Structures are given as structure tokens and as C-alpha cells.
Amino acid sequence: MITMDDIIRDGHPTLRKVAEEVSMPPSQEDIELLTSMHEYLVNSQNPETAMKYQLRAGIGIAAPQINVSKRMIAIHAKDEKDQQHSYTLFNPKIISHSVEKAYLTSGEGCLSVDEAFPGFVPRYSKITVKAMDLQGKEVKLRLKGIMAIVFQHEIDHLNGVMFYDHINKKDPYYVPDHSIAVER
Template sequence: MITMKDIIRDGHPTLREVAQEVVMPVSDEDKKTLNSLLEYIKMSQDPEMAEKYALRPGIGLAAPQINISKRMFAIHLEDDNRQHSYALFNPKIVSHSIEKTYLTSGEGCLSVDENIPGYVPRYARITLKAMDQDGNNVKLRLRGLAAIAVQHELDHLNGIMFYDHINQKNPYHEPENAKAIER
């Protein structure tokens, strides 16, 4: 089971590496890692379990955040009354909208302990191809919070932190052609 002690913090070199593709067919070890990422996220959202195991709540976790530089992440969230729960190997955005979006509350990260204010522009809609835990090819069309969360985790696979996207001169600059999401 992953705990907060397993999550590496901002400044650790693995967070700035481009993660390696997961070799197919997927090894049992990689499957176990991916399932443990999803398990952490689900447990972190259960107040009883979060308190019991001292877990910081999150909606996504990427393998590089537990010092495994491989292209896999898990997302678990509810958006627009729809449950999104994904554990994915080798995800790639294959198309995206021109329109942007951002969270009015800004973004946070389990690897970043301090609150970093500012808007993080993301694509409003994305189409993602990946492989699930069972080795099936999946194609997801996402928008809203789910699209933002996936882009945040994909950034981790590419050595990018969310605050790299914040306008340094004007953190609350509203991106052009962008729709705000209240959170």
C-alpha cells in the first residue's frame, strides 16, 4: 500500500524526468504498481481511511510521484455527476480542443506541499488513448475536471509540474478562449 511517505516531493529529480514507456505485455510488477496508485487515490478520498493511514486526499497519482519513472497513472473523481476511475498505461493525448479551461481555485499536487496560487491553463476537451490494467486498449473523451486531472498526471510523465504553466508575471491572468471551472 502506498502512503504519503512513498510520495516524493517537489525538487526530487525523478519529478523532472520524462518517464519510460511501460513495456508490453505488462509485467505483474507494473500491474501491481498501477493498481496501488488507484488504491491510494480511492482510499485518500475516504475520510475514515485517509485519517487512519494519514493520507492526503487527491484525485490523481502518477508513477513518477512514487519514484517509478514509468508512463502510468491513476485518476479517481466525480465530475458532472459522472464517476471517472482510470488506471492507465502509456497514455497519450491524440486530439484536443482549441478552447482552454482552468480551475478558479488553482491546482494542487500530492508532491507539492505548499499552495501555489494561479490559474493553470489546460485543454477543455481531450481524447486520450491508453491501455487499462487488463491490457485492453481504451479511448477516452474527457472534458471538465476529468480532462484537467488527466493533463496534470500526463505532465508528471513528461517531467512537468503544474506550476510551470502558471503565468509568472500575472498568476491570475485568465487564458484567452478559456472557460473557468469553479472548484
Template sequence: MITMDDIIRDGHPSLRKTASEVQLPPSDEDKQILSSLLDYVMNSQDPVIAEKYGLRPGIGLAAPQINVLKRMIAVHVQDDKGTLLSYALFNPRIVSHSVEKAYLTAGEGCLSVDEPYPSFVPRYARVTIKGFNLDGTELKLRLKGLSAIVFQHEIDHLNGIMFYDHIDKNNPHKPIENAIAIER
């Protein structure tokens, strides 16, 4: 089971490296790592389990955040309609995206970043993701709103990009033109 002690913090060199593709079909070890990423985000959202194990709530986690430089992410989040999206993916990639942007009005957070970064982080409003689930089956997901933002945030981790890299340093609350503001 992954705990907060397993999650590396901002400044660790692995967070700035590009993760390697996972060999498919995935090994048992890779399946176990990916499964444990999903277990963390699910457990962190359960108040009883989170308190018992001292887990900070999260809705996504990428393998580089536990110092494993492989292209694996887990997301457990409700979409705009209240549908639970719970995915553990090998080699996820954005295959298409909207021109239109979106951002979270409350800003983004990260399990690897302890301090808050109140700011607007521009993201694509809609994305199509392809990746492989735990069984090695290819999935294609069309996402919008919060779920699109979460997947972009986690895929950025696979490329050594942190969410605050997208922020306008001179004016972090500068309105993002023609973007959808998402309340959370």
C-alpha cells in the first residue's frame, strides 16, 4: 500500500524526468505498481481509511510521484455529470484536444507539492486519451471539464512537467481568455 511517505516531494529530480514506456503486455510488477496507484487515490478519498493511514486526499497519481519512472497513471474522480471515472492506465497519451481552454477556479493541487499555489492553470477543455488498462486492453476516453484537467495533470507528470509550469508567473490570476471556468 502506498502511503504519503512513498510520494516524493517537489524538488526531487525524478519529478523533472521523462518516464519510460511500459513494455506491453505489462509485467506482474508493473501491474502491481499501477494497481497500487489506483488503490491510493481511492483510499485517500475514503475519510476513515485516509485518517487511519494519514493519506492526503487526491484524485490522481502518476508513477513518477512514487519515484517509478514509468508511464503509469491512476485517476479516480467524478465527472461533471457525477459519473465516477476510475482508471489505471499504462502509456496514456493525449491523441486529440480542443482549441478551447479550461481552468479550475480554485487552482490545481498536487500530492507532490505541499504548499498551495493559488492560480489559474490553463488546460484543454476537452481531450481524447488513449492508454492501456491493467489487462493490457487499449482504451479510448473522451473527457471534458474536471476529468480532462486531471488526466492532463497526471500525463504532465510522465513528461517531467509540474502544474505550476503552466501558470503565468507575473499574473497567476490573470483571466484565461475564452476559457471555461470550472468550479470545484
């Protein structure tokens, strides 16, 4: 089981590396690691389990955050309609995106970042992602709103990018033209 002790913190060099592609079909070791990343998210959202194991709640995690520089992400989050979405993906890649931007009105946080970084993080409001599932089958996802934001946050981790890199340094609450506010 992955715990908070397994999650590396901001400043660790692995968080700034471009992660390696996972060869397909995935190895049993990679499948188990990705499955346990997903289990962390599910457990972290259960108040009793989170308290028992001292887990910080998360809705997404990328392998580089546990010091594994491979292109793997797990997501367990609810969309704006309170629908639960769960994904365990290898080699996710954004293949298209909208011109329109979106940002979380509450700002973004990260399991690897302990301090708060106030400001808006502009993202694409809609994206299409291609990836491989746990069985090594290709999946194509069309995402919008909160789910598009979560995916972009996690895919950034695979490219050595942190969410606060996107915040406007001169005006943290700058709202780009053609952007929509997303409540969380």
C-alpha cells in the first residue's frame, strides 16, 4: 500500500524529469504499481481509512510523485455533476484540446506540494486523451471541466511540470481571455 511517506515532495529531482514510456503490454510489476496508486486515491478519500493511515486526500497521482519516472497516472475524482470517474492509465497523451481555457476557482493543490500557491492555473477546458488501460488496450477519452483539469495536472507530472509553473507570476489571479471558471 502506498502511504504519504512514499510521495516525494516538491524540490525532488524526479518531479522535474520527463518520465519514460511504459512498454506494452505492461509488466505485472507496473500493473501492480498503478493499481496501488489508484488504491491510495480511493483510501485517501475515505475519512476513516485516511485518518487511520494518515493519508492526505488526493484525486489524482502520477508515478513520478512516488519516485518512479514512468508514464503512469491514476485518477479517482467526481465531476461537476457528482459522477465518480476512476482511471488507471499508462502512457496518457493529450491528442487534441480546445482553444477555450478553464481554471479552478479554488486554485490547484498537489500531494507533492505542502505549501499553498495562490492563483489560477489556466488549463484547456476540453481535451482528448489517448492512453493504455491496465490490460494494455488503447482507450480514448474526451474530457471537459474538472476532469480535463485533473488529467492535465497529472500529465504535467509526466513531463516534469508542476501546477504552479502555470500561475501568472505578476498577476496570480489573472483570468485569460476565453476562459471559464470551474468550481470544486
